[in-house]
Amino acid sequence: MSITDGRPVKSEAPAVKSHTFQLTMEEARAASDIVIGAFLVNGLSTYVLFYLGDTRSFVSLALGKKFRDAPGTLDSPLEVEISDDHTVSAARVFRMSVLNMFGERFLINLVLIPLRGLKVIIGIDWLVPNGAMIDCERHLVKVRTQSRG
Incomplete structure (x- = not known):
């Protein structure tokens, strides 16, 4: 917030920086540092990539x-590097989306960006609070659940 002519004026929030990358399904399956699987997101079956490199x-x-629901707006715009030297500005987010996996429902906030190939990328903002452990060698994800702790 800044003051102009004695009146408060809402200033633009600085953009937060993030990065992700573009992969085809074949590239994702061949990568050794990520895990991919098919899960339900808001009731739709889709491929989900679990990646510790995304914030x-x-x-x-x-x-x-x-x-079904309309996206909301991020508190601060997000500048997302999606490939070398290509950055997009993201301002819309689906808050409280439902990720179904392992017979459990998990809530997740998903920022809208252009992605080719993959449809959902799950980053640190969800992995850490949910106690996720990624085993890249065996291509497994373990998540702390309500029923199994």
């Missing part, structure tokens, strides 16, 4: 169009 969780524009 946020993302959903493709194409899949986001199929969600």
Whole structure:
């Protein structure tokens, strides 16, 4: 907030930086540092990539169009590097989306960005609070659940 002519004026929030990357399904399956699987997101079956290198969780524009609820707005815009020297500004987020996996429902916030190939990327913002452990060698994800702790 800044003051102009004695009146408070809401200033633009600085953009937060993040990064992700573009992968095809074949590239994702061949990568040794990520895990991919098919799960339900807001009731839609889709491929989900679990990746410790992303600070946020993302959903493709194409899949986001199929969600029933309208996206909200981020508190601060997010500048997302999606490939070398290509950055997009993201301002819309699906808050409280439902990720179904392992017979459990998990809530997740998904930022809308253009993605090719993959539809959902789950990052640190969801992995850490949910006690997720990624075993890249065996391509497994373990998550702390309500029923199993």
